[in-house]
Amino acid sequence: MSVKGTKIPVELRLPLAGVTPAPTEQAGQELFPTGNFRFFRPVYRDKMPPCNHACPTGENIQRYLDYVKHERFFDGYMTIIDDNPMPAVTGRVCYHPCEGACNRKDHDEPIGIRNVERFLGDFGLELADNPIKDTVPPVNGKRVAVVGSGPGGLACAYHARRLGYRVTVFEALSKAGGMMRGGIPHWHLPEDVLNKEVAKIEDLGDIEMKYNTRVGEDVSWDDLKDFDAAFISVGQDVGRKLPIEGNDLRGVVGGLEFLREAGFNRPVKVGKKVLVIGGGNTASDTARSALRLGAEEVTIVSLEAPDELLIVPEDLEQAKEEGVQFKTNTACARILGNDGVVNGAVLCKARLEKDEGGNVAPQMEEGTEYEVDCDTVMISIGQVQHLDWVPEGLRDERGLIRTDPYGRIDGNIFAGGDIIRGPAMVVDALGDGKRAANNIDKVLNGLELVPESPVEVMPYERLNTAYFRHAPRIEAPVLPPKERVTDQKMEVTLAYDQEQAVGESDRCMSCGVCNGCDNCYIVCPDVSVVRDQRENGHYSIRTKYCKGCLVCVQECPTGCLEKVPELDFDEEGDVTRMETAFSVFDGSHATQSVPIAKMHEEAIAEYDASRRAKVDAGKGEK
Amino acid sequence: MIYHELSVWTRGIIMDKEARDVANCIANAAAKVGFHSQMISDYVDDPDRTNCLVRKYARFSDEPIEFKFIYENPHPNWVVLVEETLVKAVNFFRGTADGSGVLVVNSAREPEYLLKFLPEYMLQKLSKLVAVDAVSLAEQQGSSPWMFVRDLGQLAYDRMSTEGANERSAVGIGIAAPLLGALTAATGVLELDVVADTVEERDAFYRGAENHRVLDYAETHKHMQEAAGSPVAGTPA
Numbered sequence: 001m002s003v004k005g006t007k008i009p010v011e012l013r014l015p016l017a018g019v020t021p022a023p024t025e026q027a028g029q030e031l032f033p034t035g036n037f038r039f040f041r042p043v044y045r046d047k048m049p050p051c052n053h054a055c056p057t058g059e060n061i062q063r064y065l066d067y068v069k070h071e072r073f074f075d076g077y078m079t080i081i082d083d084n085p086m087p088a089v090t091g092r093v094c095y096h097p098c099e100g101a102c103n104r105k106d107h108d109e110p111i112g113i114r115n116v117e118r119f120l121g122d123f124g125l126e127l128a129d130n131p132i133k134d135t136v137p138p139v140n141g142k143r144v145a146v147v148g149s150g151p152g153g154l155a156c157a158y159h160a161r162r163l164g165y166r167v168t169v170f171e172a173l174s175k176a177g178g179m180m181r182g183g184i185p186h187w188h189l190p191e192d193v194l195n196k197e198v199a200k201i202e203d204l205g206d207i208e209m210k211y212n213t214r215v216g217e218d219v220s221w222d223d224l225k226d227f228d229a230a231f232i233s234v235g236q237d238v239g240r241k242l243p244i245e246g247n248d249l250r251g252v253v254g255g256l257e258f259l260r261e262a263g264f265n266r267p268v269k270v271g272k273k274v275l276v277i278g279g280g281n282t283a284s285d286t287a288r289s290a291l292r293l294g295a296e297e298v299t300i301v302s303l304e305a306p307d308e309l310l311i312v313p314e315d316l317e318q319a320k321e322e323g324v325q326f327k328t329n330t331a332c333a334r335i336l337g338n339d340g341v342v343n344g345a346v347l348c349k350a351r352l353e354k355d356e357g358g359n360v361a362p363q364m365e366e367g368t369e370y371e372v373d374c375d376t377v378m379i380s381i382g383q384v385q386h387l388d389w390v391p392e393g394l395r396d397e398r399g400l401i402r403t404d405p406y407g408r409i410d411g412n413i414f415a416g417g418d419i420i421r422g423p424a425m426v427v428d429a430l431g432d433g434k435r436a437a438n439n440i441d442k443v444l445n446g447l448e449l450v451p452e453s454p455v456e457v458m459p460y461e462r463l464n465t466a467y468f469r470h471a472p473r474i475e476a477p478v479l480p481p482k483e484r485v486t487d488q489k490m491e492v493t494l495a496y497d498q499e500q501a502v503g504e505s506d507r508c509m510s511c512g513v514c515n516g517c518d519n520c521y522i523v524c525p526d527v528s529v530v531r532d533q534r535e536n537g538h539y540s541i542r543t544k545y546c547k548g549c550l551v552c553v554q555e556c557p558t559g560c561l562e563k564v565p566e567l568d569f570d571e572e573g574d575v576t577r578m579e580t581a582f583s584v585f586d587g588s589h590a591t592q593s594v595p596i597a598k599m600h601e602e603a604i605a606e607y608d609a610s611r612r613a614k615v616d617a618g619k620g621e622k
Numbered sequence: 623m624i625y626h627e628l629s630v631w632t633r634g635i636i637m638d639k640e641a642r643d644v645a646n647c648i649a650n651a652a653a654k655v656g657f658h659s660q661m662i663s664d665y666v667d668d669p670d671r672t673n674c675l676v677r678k679y680a681r682f683s684d685e686p687i688e689f690k691f692i693y694e695n696p697h698p699n700w701v702v703l704v705e706e707t708l709v710k711a712v713n714f715f716r717g718t719a720d721g722s723g724v725l726v727v728n729s730a731r732e733p734e735y736l737l738k739f740l741p742e743y744m745l746q747k748l749s750k751l752v753a754v755d756a757v758s759l760a761e762q763q764g765s766s767p768w769m770f771v772r773d774l775g776q777l778a779y780d781r782m783s784t785e786g787a788n789e790r791s792a793v794g795i796g797i798a799a800p801l802l803g804a805l806t807a808a809t810g811v812l813e814l815d816v817v818a819d820t821v822e823e824r825d826a827f828y829r830g831a832e833n834h835r836v837l838d839y840a841e842t843h844k845h846m847q848e849a850a851g852s853p854v855a856g857t858p859a
Contacts, residue, residue: 037633037671037672037673037674037675038673038707039633039673039705039706039707039708547672547673548673549672549673565706565707566707566710567706567707567709567710567729567731567736567739
């Protein structure tokens with residue numbers, strides 16, 4: 001396509017002419033249709049939206065919000081499940097790092113991405129058929145073992161199956177779900193939603209679930225080596241003990257153990273006055289579950305100051321609404337008992353000191369001790385896991401499994417979830433499972449594991465915010481506190497209806513990604529932007545006619561159009577002079593290089609074909 | 623006989639004044655030291671069209687100028703490109719004698735990189751390629767680093783200033799000053815101080831005179847040209 005040198009005709013190269021033909025002259029217009037105006041060129045180049053970048057599973061959030069905006073819910077659902085097998089779960093329990101990264105927070109309020117995800121997840125659960133089944137290829141004969149059926153294990157099983165592997169999942173307990181079942185209370189994540197999501201994954205076929213099989217007892221480390229690859233995602237399900245006097249009295253229970261009993265629908269009893277020790281999300285969930293199970297007074301005792309609490313802000317607010325009391329900057333010195341049963345505790349003022357390594361140490365203040373009455377003490381100060389069955393060199397002193405940057409521990413054995421990163425989010429484990437499945441696929445195909453290439457994240461400053469009117473975030477409805485504390489199974493946060501989901505998706509600014517808004521098409525003064533469909537289509541720049549005025553770049557609301565210096569358009573080993581330069585394809589939605597002449601030819605060919613068909617039909621009749 | 627022709631290539635309206643200043647200052651400085659000199663602005667190329675290619679001419683000689691009434695430079699041997707992409711745009715060496723063209727480009731790139739945009743028949747005429755980063759050497763205006771990073775508001779202001787109706791009257795400002803410095807230093811025909819007297823922003827002028835990169839193409843490629851049988855011409859016609 002490129003021609004070295006200008007196409008100046010021979011007769012114009014006479015030395016006495018001395019000048020290049022002006023654009024106004026006939027000869028000049030033969031050289032370049034509108035003269036040589038352009039020194040920057042608009043190019044469609046999609047950037048990474050911050051929400052997508054922040055999501056550990058890499059959900060294509062901009063794309064599914066765009067689908068929901070146009071009420072194409074099925075397409076939106078299929079977009080999510082490419083990355084995340086259980087949107088109905090994460091739509092309820094995710095701590096939404098995407099909303100924290102959303103550029104809209106600098107404009108007014110971040111978009112309720114989690115609520116839209118939940119809407120789509122529920123939409124998927126209500127489908128009569130399981131549409132994921134159509135995306136699954138036949139098995140390729142290789143087998144992958146997954147240890148643990150929490151979010152990490154299920155995600156790895158799901159993605160590995162979608163890549164064609166036969167999967168065996170080992171689960172120590174009688175039901176799948178891991179921490180989603182045994183750590184997240186029913187009022188947060190209803191049991192039937194989790195069951196349906198798990199059933200959809202099992203439904204893919206060639207995923208064998210082995211319940212009541214604990215690795216380390218029923219299956220050994222060496223047994224895992226019979227498989228082509230393995231993924232370890234056992235989580236951390238053993239609550240840490242509080243090393244104080246009285247921690248073995250009756251009435252002292254682990255918060256996590258309490259949540260697990262409740263989660264598996266076993267009968268649990270709590271006293272009237274409950275003390276929850278800990279300052280994280282587990283403490284909050286424990287306290288709120290205790291309220292629902294009949295406790296009259298629940299107090300969270302935390303070393304952290306009020307602004308240091310590691311509880312998600314909305315959960316903290318809901319807990320306070322429900323009547324959970326907080327004693328911050330307070331430590332429990334010892335637990336008092338009578339006849340081996342708890343009847344009180346000694347608290348004192350304290351603060352949390354952090355050293356530079358990130359280790360925390362409680363500092364108690366002498367002489368500030370006081371007694372409180374209580375009949376149950378719940379300990380939620382972190383989790384550990386017993387890893388005796390893992391070979392010695394692969395564990396570290398914190399009780400975690402050591403991995404390389406790709407999540408690999410040894411050969412074809414990968415790990416993910418809480419067991420490599422400590423207590424973290426469900427979505428982190430889902431991301432680890434997806435990464436492990438992709439890496440297992442690479443390793444088994446003999447490919448090298450390489451670091452991901454860096455991406456360009458779209459900053460707020462590069463959006464043209466004049467196009468985005470301020471609109472308040474649509475909050476999901478929440479049950480009133482008095483009603484919701486009465487039942488352990490009553491969901492606190494309710495779902496968007498269709499109108500709310502569409503309205504909230506409409507607030508998306510589509511950061512850095514072309515969403516077919518037609519703005520460039522409208523503003524171009526030289527009619528140099530063409531589109532191939534009436535709406536939401538692909539655009540291309542007619543580089544023969546574009547003058548490089550950059551109005552389209554200035555006015556692009558999403559910032560997916562960029563200006564690129566003409567001098568950057570070179571090809572290897574050959575120079576492309578301006579009048580013969582053509583653009584390269586870049587970006588997923590807008591194409592740059594569709595030659596306009598070709599589009600005409602196609603249209604003419606189509607017209608001819610239809611005419612011919614008519615004529616042929618006419619002949620047939622005669 | 624000393625005879626030089628300067629063609630300044632620029633873009634209509636938004637960089638019109640810069641090119642006019644370059645040609646004006648060279649013609650003025652040459653007249654001051656006793657040369658016969660001319661400066662001509664160009665109206666052939668529709669200069670009131672934004673970004674359109676526009677030329678400005680200057681020529682000076684120690685004898686009365688033979689081509690006095692010829693409007694456009696027939697044999698330019700000094701060429702200034704006010705904007706870098708012009709290097710791949712047109713044949714600005716039309717009529718130049720072989721091996722005598724001095725090309726000054728406003729660019730932050732290396733001269734070696736710019737060289738690859740010149741086709742064979744232009745390389746044959748090239749003597750020196752000078753790259754000067756005039757945008758960063760110029761006096762900075764306000765918050766935006768002068769010329770190439772402008773928003774629509776500034777562009778609208780430029781559009782009102784067609785043909786100098788609404789612009790600063792001082793001569794030799796903005797990116798014109800470092801471009802003049804590089805041109806004067808690289809050609810060495812006029813003295814730096816003489817040209818500097820005609821330039822408003824003297825500091826930027828001297829910055830340009832010191833900070834530019836020269837690629838002596840005729841010197842390094844002489845043997846190749848001789849081997850190809852194309853003799854290097856001495857003086858312009």
